[in-house]
Every structure is written in C-alpha cells, then in structure tokens.
Amino acid sequence: MSEGADDFAAKVASLISGSSVRVSDASGSAASADPRLAEQLQLIVGRKLSQFSVSRFAIRLAFWGEDIGSVSREIQVEHETLELRLPNSDRTASLDRDDPVAVTSLLSALSQPVIRLSVDDGKLVVELKGGLVIGVDSDEHYESWQINSDDGLLIVCAPGGELTIWYPESQS
Secondary structure, eight states: OOHHHHHHHHHHHHHSTTSSEEEEOSSSBHHHHOHHHHHHHHTTTTOBOOEEEEOSSOEEEEEOOSSTTSOOEEEEEOSSEEEEEOTTOOOEEEEETTOHHHHHHHHHTTTOBEEEEEEETTEEEEEETTSOEEEEOOOSSSOOEEEEETTSOEEEEOGGGOEEEEOOGGGO
C-alpha cells in the first residue's frame, strides 16, 4: 500500500473502531496472522458439502449444519477458473467454473466433509474427504471468492488478494 493509502486506512479504522470490520494484509498466511480468521475457517472443517449451484457468474458451495441450531456457511467462487485436483490423482487441472468436469466433480463430492480449508496470500483451498481439492486464486482486478454465514461473517478476497473481513458480533 502507498503511504497515502495507509493514512486513509488508518483514518477509516479509527472511525470504525469497535466494529467488526477488519482489513488484513495479503502477505503471509492470513489465518496465522489473525486467530479469529483461523477460528472461523475451522468452523467449516468437518461440515459436509450440502448443496452447490453453478451460475454464469459464480459457484456456490453450501455447508449446512447437522442440527437446526447450527450456523450455515457458504463459499461463493466468482473467479472464472478453479484449480481442481480430482480424487486419486496427483495432477491439478485449471478449469472454467462451469466446465462439466468441475460440475461433475462437485456433484460427486456432495455429502463429503471438508477436511482442510486454508487461505494464503488470497488463495482459497478447500479439500474434501473424498479427495477433491478445490483451489481459487485471487484476481488482480476482481473479487474472486467470499465466505459468508448466517451469523454475519463475511470474508471477501478483494482484488490483489487482500482480505476484507466482517466478523460476527460475538467475534468482534
């Protein structure tokens, strides 16, 4: 960030101090830089892929809770391409988000729990128990992915890989 941008960010931070908004630096591992982020990501690990949808502009992965009181969480991928590593393969393929192989892979992953979820330098990686690994890079010009939940969490991968995070009220 330039010095002027740093000053602006500091002014905005002082205006919203005490709220649940936080902008994190894209350098280094985001989760290790912010334990609250690591905690939120960990809440998705173990959740089963409950539903997915594909549109012209995004893929949405839904992880519902197993009981009525649990918070639903979603990952929305807006980046045009996904990196997929299929089960029983050591190769990673870069596919358009609406490619039939990507869609079929997600269909076969329904009800599989997430075993690893990470964010590093704006790249999101989701690994499911059946062996499917989904990677989404950041984009220089557009928001490439976001994670949201019923309790107010919103994590957005902004252009360039910078994360903008709104934590649930209980996490502020």
